[in-house]
Amino acid sequence: MNRRILFPLLAAAAAGAVWILAVAPGAHSLAPPRAAPAPAVSDELAQFISGLSHEPGSAPLHREIAAGLQTVNNLPLSSVSWVRLADALTQRSRLNLDTSLYPQIERVYLQAHKLDRTDPTSLVGLAWAAGAAHHFDDSVAWALLALKTDPELPAAYGIIGDAAVERGRYEEAALNYQRMLDLKPDLGSYSRAAHLLYLQGDTTEALSLIRQALAAGGGEPARSAWCAAELSMMLRYTGDLAGSVEAVDVWLKHAPDNLVLLNASGQAHLATGDEAAAIVALEHAAALQPQHVTLATLHDLYLAAGRTADAGTMTARIEELHARLRARNIQGGEGELSRFYADTGIKLDEAIHLAEAERSHHLGAVAADTLAWAYFRAGRINEARALVPEILQSRHQPAPQLYHVALIEEAAGNTTEARAHLETALGREPHFNPVHAPLARAALLRLTASAALLTARP
Numbered sequence: 001m002n003r004r005i006l007f008p009l010l011a012a013a014a015a016g017a018v019w020i021l022a023v024a025p026g027a028h029s030l031a032p033p034r035a036a037p038a039p040a041v042s043d044e045l046a047q048f049i050s051g052l053s054h055e056p057g058s059a060p061l062h063r064e065i066a067a068g069l070q071t072v073n074n075l076p077l078s079s080v081s082w083v084r085l086a087d088a089l090t091q092r093s094r095l096n097l098d099t100s101l102y103p104q105i106e107r108v109y110l111q112a113h114k115l116d117r118t119d120p121t122s123l124v125g126l127a128w129a130a131g132a133a134h135h136f137d138d139s140v141a142w143a144l145l146a147l148k149t150d151p152e153l154p155a156a157y158g159i160i161g162d163a164a165v166e167r168g169r170y171e172e173a174a175l176n177y178q179r180m181l182d183l184k185p186d187l188g189s190y191s192r193a194a195h196l197l198y199l200q201g202d203t204t205e206a207l208s209l210i211r212q213a214l215a216a217g218g219g220e221p222a223r224s225a226w227c228a229a230e231l232s233m234m235l236r237y238t239g240d241l242a243g244s245v246e247a248v249d250v251w252l253k254h255a256p257d258n259l260v261l262l263n264a265s266g267q268a269h270l271a272t273g274d275e276a277a278a279i280v281a282l283e284h285a286a287a288l289q290p291q292h293v294t295l296a297t298l299h300d301l302y303l304a305a306g307r308t309a310d311a312g313t314m315t316a317r318i319e320e321l322h323a324r325l326r327a328r329n330i331q332g333g334e335g336e337l338s339r340f341y342a343d344t345g346i347k348l349d350e351a352i353h354l355a356e357a358e359r360s361h362h363l364g365a366v367a368a369d370t371l372a373w374a375y376f377r378a379g380r381i382n383e384a385r386a387l388v389p390e391i392l393q394s395r396h397q398p399a400p401q402l403y404h405v406a407l408i409e410e411a412a413g414n415t416t417e418a419r420a421h422l423e424t425a426l427g428r429e430p431h432f433n434p435v436h437a438p439l440a441r442a443a444l445l446r447l448t449a450s451a452a453l454l455t456a457r458p
Helices: 008-014 043-053 062-074 079-096 099-115 120-132 136-149 154-166 170-183 187-199 203-216 221-238 241-252 259-272 275-288 292-304 308-327 334-344 348-358 365-377 381-386 388-392 399-411 415-428 436-456
Strands: none
Touching: 043 062, 043 099, 062 079, 079 099, 079 120, 099 120, 120 136, 120 154, 136 154, 154 170, 154 187, 170 187, 187 203, 187 221, 203 221, 221 241, 221 259, 241 259, 259 275, 259 292, 275 292, 292 308, 292 334, 308 334, 334 348, 334 365, 348 365, 365 381, 365 388, 365 399, 381 388, 381 399, 388 399, 399 415, 399 436, 415 436
């Protein structure tokens, strides 16, 4: 197969270089990261294994996990046995969006690593588990150890690229995704490249790649759900709202309980203004496995519909969800909770604290927007305005982000810029949020009227 160069300038710059230098030379040690291998079989791991052996047969991926358990029981000293079990648990966590499994998955992969420290599959598994919990230094360190064992592991390059994306290091991500594509052009590499190109503002190429990823999925909803959700999001960004709905709802016919598809369907229907359909999809998702985006969107939909008691219930559930994440040492939710507090105008000091914490392990426009929005809502306009250039450096500007920038600019006295950002945001996604989109329209009317008055003055 001919090599496809998706990032030509970076590929040319990297030509002839030792590939491992593409991931920030000197930034990561090849020593094992902070998580040390477990003892023979820790009490926690033994208890978890015992619980798995008694779960009902109706549990998701029960057959695969039962097979992994059987292998572990038959060959407990084989690294391959533990990797097989951990891989099945990883599939379950992805299918169910179940973050509670991350620490257990890490323990199972650690057991495999203890039995064979040169096995690259356990190292890749540990890299994935650390990255899923947003421990990016650990994730990259494990992936580099895997590449030291086998320099041609596509998944390891993908995981290093994922960590780079989360930190706003798009050039580093592009180098590693390109290497992954060179080694194995498939759903995983196509979808990663598509997402990065979308973040870089190249929506046309991103759409092409995400469709290739879907084709590589072979029509299996469990494998293709994330790609279908990405396609829906990209179409929504381009203004193809009907296409955005169709992109996920056609898959939901075959997988009506798929959480990724349900959440994407809720967002797609919301973008069209069909709030009733959005509520149906998101309530279904929340009943299966509550996620922050599900509960937060439902909160706003309920609030817009005058269902204040239901909105209050969503607030309580969101705070309970994040308390559980903190108890499991899973990072990555700080920004979500900060944005929720800022959106609702509550606990603004905590919103700022959470946004500042997110900036410690996330860089780029999203983290800058989160902190700026929290500052703005707390009345700290100068600090919010100082972050606007960083936000606008990104070529990818979702409507909520432009709305935040617009209100910050208005508060700073830059009304022309504020109006331009609101026009772009509402032109792109007129129903981006059931609470804040109407506020954005009101702000645009206010600014337009003020501009007309100034023009009319002699």
